[in-house]
Amino acid sequence: MKEDKLFARSKEIRQDNWGRLLCYISVTILLLLVVTIVYFISSKGLQTFTKNHVNVWSFLTTADWNTSLDAHGHADIGALALITTSFSTTMLAAAMATPLAFVIAIYVVALKPKFGQRFVQPVIELLLGIPSVVYGFIGLTVLVPIIRGRFGGTGFGILAGALILALMILPTITSLSIESLRSVDPSYQKFAYTLGCTHWQMIYHVMLRISAKKLMIAVIYGIARAFGEALAVQMVIGNTVQMPTSLVSPTATLTSKLTTDIGNTIDGTLPNNALWTLALILLLISLAFNLIVKGFTRGGEAK
Amino acid sequence: MIMTENSLTTKDVKVSYGKYESLHGVTLAFPKNKITALMGPSGCGKSTFLRCLNRSNDLLPDVTVSGEIEFEQQDIYGPKVNVVALRTQIGMVYQQPTPFPFSIYENVIFSQRMMGMRERRQADEIVERSLRQAAIWDEVKDRLHRSAQSLSGGQQQRVCLASVLAGAPEVILLDEPTSALDPIASAKIETTLLALKDSYTIVIVTHNLQQASRISDQTAFLLNGNLIEAGATKEIFMKPREQATSDYLNGKFG
Incomplete structure (x- = not known):
């Protein structure tokens, strides 16, 4: 081998180095962003407890959102109503959307694959693309009056929020379910039929x-x-921080409280810091969801 | 050929995929408790023919089957036939072993569960008997509740065979069951099949001539969708009547 060839700096090698550098830079930026966001939200959110001396426990277990200070400079501020409403709205929405999503997914994958792929799936993807403000608007103008007429009250509340959310997450759950059903190896289906499965037994x-x-x-x-x-939830939930007494009593969620109030508070004051604390709670909860998903994916396939 | 009762008989079976006819009328009888080998080069229609015998062609789109296929004197393409029951009577083992990603036990008992079996003791018995028949009991008896996919290919194939046997079939169809396996695993499957012959009617598709000659009683040679000749394995291999058979056996094509 010629020596000059062995030590030559080729264009390809340079390209290789540049590509690698570009990847490292992008990843570094991404990591920095995540770290700064978490740091920013935590430092702001924790000020409620460090600077304004609100008790962490009482913040999480009382339901009054009272940001005015008493004579000793203390405030009775609690996020329990918001947390409760957030969880109950979400769980109710999931409970309504999941069975429907599974049935649609089974239909698309196993019953009518051609029709499903050509018509049903595009419709579902269309639903995914509708902006949340549109969902909220429909909820406000159509759903809330119906609920008011049927169940009384103002019509605003957990029921309206959950229905709108169910509609919004239906396409998410459906398209992910379609994907997971599609990923089942067709040879398992063949084997199932060989072993005397009916169509439904094969599916189930x-x-x-x-x-x-x-x-x-x-x-x-x-x-x-x-x-x-x-956004959509904020439009139909009622935006009153109080413990929900029924599915149709006006209340507020962590997110709706944030969007409603963030423009009306002054940076560095308790009302503002308390909102950051809500953001911190949201961050921690979505982190928990992520960890659950991670735990599931690591578990591998079913027994 | 020795006169025996036939388990399956076919008459002028033709199969088309869309407009393309790939099997041009096959008439053949499968004697009870014998091993019949269907051999021929790739694309000769032997697997297509095999799939007609338990109606697994029904699962493919655009397939039309004509002709008569009788299982114990009953037309299996008749309008009132319970296809699900038929498939447990006539089981099929595929080329690629594809046990479910469940435990070995759950794989074997699967067909019985589908038929409503709930009783624990009876299930245990069926699993053990089927795995013994498939000659894999000794290898897996200590890990019945581990995933069937942790086994080697040859072991998986025998677990699949056990799953089919657990459904108590009369006939076992095998579609090149050893072509994805190494010689030692293949030999084990062959020995197993020879032992099963007393209780079942076996039809095996193979393009391995030695395998056909080693284990089968009857051999049918297919070429380009036609049945060229069929008869006792010894006769086919020793003195074939047709030139094409002789050419194939001598390796002139394949």
Whole structure:
């Protein structure tokens, strides 16, 4: 081998180095962003407890959102009503959307694959693309009056929020479920028929069972999306911080409180810091959802 | 050929995929408790023919099957046939072993569960008997509740065979069951099949001539969608009647 060739700096090598450098830079920026966001929200959110001396425990377990200070400079501020409403709205939405999503997914994958792929799936993807403000508007103008007429009250509340959220996460859960059912190896279906399965037994005992974990993940993604949704919920939830007494009593969620109030508070004051604390709670909860998904994916396939 | 009762008989079976006819009328009988080998080069229609015998062609789109196929004197393409029951009577083992990603136990008992089996003791018995028949009991008896996919290919194939046997079939169809396996695993499957012959009617598709000659009683040679000749394995291999058979056996094509 010629020596000059062995030590030559080729264009390809340079390209290789540049490509690698570009990747490192991008990843570094990404990591820095995540770290700064977490740091920013935490430092702001923790000020409620460090600077304004609100008790952490009482913040999480009382339901009054009272940001005015008493004579000793203390405030009775609690996020329990918000947390409760957030969770109940989300869970109710997931409970309504999940069965429907699974049935649609089974239809698209196993019953009418051609029709499903050509018509049903595009419709679902269309639903995914509708902006949340439109959902909220429909909720406000259509859903709330109906609920008011049927169940009394103002019509605003958990029921309206959950219905709108269910509609919004339906396409998310459905398309993820379709993907997970599709990923079941067709040879398992063949084997199932060989062993004397009916069509429904094949779907239930083979497809659903094999993709059970992935379906769980689909639901968790839906829940996470519902939990973080602010705008549409804010339009139908009522925006009154009080413990929900029924499905139709006006209340507020963590996200709706944030969007409603963030423009009306002064930076550095308790009302503002308290909102940052809500943001911190949201961050921690979505982190928890992420960890659950991670735990599921690491578990591998079903037994 | 020795006169025996036939388990399956076919008459002028033709199969088309869309407009393309890939099997041009096959008439053949499968004697009870014998091993019949279907051999021929790739694309000759032997697997297509095999799939007709338990109606697994029904699962493919655009397939039309004509002709008569009788299982114990009953037309299996008749309008009132319960296809699900038929498939447990006539089981099929595929080329690629594809046990479910469940435990070995759950794989074997699967077909019985589908038929409503709930009783624990009876299930245990069926699993053990089927795994013994498939000659894999000794290798897996201590890990019945581990995933069937942790086994080697040859072991997986025998677990699949056990799953089929657990459904108590009369006929076992095998579609090149050893072509994805190494010689030692293949030999084990062959020995297993020879032992099963007393209780089942076996039809095996193979393009391995030695395998056909080693284990089968009857051999049918297919070429380009036609049945060229069929008869006792010894006769086919020793003195084939047709030139094409002789050419194939001598390795002139394949």
